[in-house]
Amino acid sequence: MNAPPPDQQRRVNIRTEDGLQRVEVEVISHYRSELVESLRKTGGLLTVGNTTIRLAKEFGFCYGVERAIDLAYAARQVFADRKLYLLGEIIHNPEVNRQLDAMGIISIPMAEQERTISTLSPQDVVIVPAFGAETRLMNIIKERGCLVVDTTCGDVMNVWKRVRSYAKQAFTSIIHGKSSHEETRATASRALGDQGNGHYLVVLTLDDVDYVCRYIREGGNREEFLARFNGESVSDGFDPDLHLQRVGVANQTTMLKSETEEIQRQVRQAVIDRDGEELAPKNFQVFDTICGATQERQDSLFDMLEKPMDVLMVVGGYNSSNTAHLVEIGEKELPTFFIRTAECLKSFTEIIHFDLHQKAEKTSYSEKLASPDPIIVGITAGASCPNNLIEETILRICELRGIAPEHVLQEAAKAAA
Structure with a gap:
């Protein structure tokens, strides 16, 4: 097979009707849960003996995740005789990524992606994950002439359109997200614009935003600013004295909705304080880029927290941003355990869970769960958690x-009959 011209991205459509039917059977066999389906029919509530399970109304796989998994499975079927490479993880769930690994799809760790891609040939197939990929990586893939199966979520691509438009208008993109996260890195690369002369600044915490807003209002120490925001957090050549004059806010789609809204409000107010009400709209733009599924899962948890519960279990990958935010919401109200799978529940005196503050696993004891008294256990999961893991957690x-x-x-x- 001859390589195509380097300016042509070899994207392929593998969503044929016959192929998707075969994929659906395989995906269902790996991730379906009859128990979860039954609980959905009963409004998410089940009492057996002294234990009541309360399941969030919205949880688990979203459309974007389902599409990404379907495409990865379909790629394995369509290209059965070729090497398939995946840029990192298809989504942030270890069970799903383990399944893809077992299917012979080769995951390339982030630190090795540029080097590995540079060795590929037009015979190789590269799967782009749901988070998307940086433009520099996509350019190398294009140069190598590889086939591309792009599973990037539509909500993520909407953010890319927005930050590209900021760059065209010489607006700096202030991105609410984690600078090391695959999605934020991909978005930041688009914020440079088609000509590569755009700029971005990534902020994570409200403390970060407070610092930036003070600089917008009053100016400050440029060197101190660049010492605080450096590396992946800012574009090359970023100068706060120049590039905070006109700003547009965007975000990693899986951030906590209330935080993103507060960041938008604070940055807007800072620009108004500096420029006045009349001029501020010319120097500030905003666009709501929180994904709908993330909002639904957060709102659903807030609704569930209005009902009585003793303990909350949040199931999902520890590196899943949208799942971590569910944990943040829950732990403010009641004992909350962030577990990867049911295997983390060794016993009620040995619950292995992830501590967001220590950023590490730890082992805890739950007096509530161990009590013989009646108990209500809430369960939710992020958009990257399959139903079979939720079932296993309930049964455990x-x-x-x-x-x-x-x-x-x-x-x-x-109960569902």
């Missing part, structure tokens, strides 16, 4: 409280 909690898994399944099916 009940099992540790002396309820056989088959009894739970029977009661759920009976």
Whole structure:
């Protein structure tokens, strides 16, 4: 096979009707849960013996994640005789990525992507994950002539359109996100614009934003600013004295909605304080780029927290941003455990969970779960968590409280009938 001209990206459409039917069967076999489907029919509530499970109304796989997984599975079927490479992880869930690895899809760690891609040939297939990929990586893939299966989420691409438009108008993109996250890195690369002369600044915390807003209002020490925001947090050549004059706010799509809204408000007010109400609209732009699924899962948890619960379990990958924000919401109200899978529930005296503040796993004891008294356990999951992991978590909690898994399944099916 001859390589195409380097200016042509070899993207392929593998979503044929026959192929997707075969993919659906395989995906269902890996991730479906009859228990979760039954609970959805009962409004997410199930009581068995002394244990009540309350499931959030919105949780688990979103459309973008389902599409990314479907495309990855379809790529394996369509290109059965070729090497398939995945840029990092398809989504932030270890079970899903383990399945792809078992299918022979080669995941390239972030630190090795540029070097590995540079060795590929037109016979190779590269899968772009749901987060997207930086433009420099996409350019190398194009130069190598590889086939591309692009699973980038539509919500992410909407953010890219917005930051590109900022760059065209000489606006700096202030991006609310984690500078090391794949999605934010991909978005930042688009904020440079088609000519590569745009600028961006990535902020994570409200403390970061407060600092930036003071600089917008009053100016400040340029060297101190660049010492605080450096590396992946700013574009090359960023000068706060120049590039904070005209700003547009965007965000990583999976951030906490309330924080993003507060950042938008604060930056807008800072520009108004500096320029006045009449001139400020010429120097400030904003566009709501929080993904709908992220909002739904956060709003659903807020709704669930208005009802009585004793403990909350949040299931998902520890590096999943949208899942971590669910943990942040929950732990302000009640004991909350961020677990990867049901295997983290060794016993109620040994619950292995991720501590967002220590940024590490730790082992804890739950007096509530261990009590023989009636208890209500809330369960939710981020957009990258499959239903089978939620089922396993429910069954494990009940099992540790002396309820056989088959009894739970029977009661759920009976309630849903």
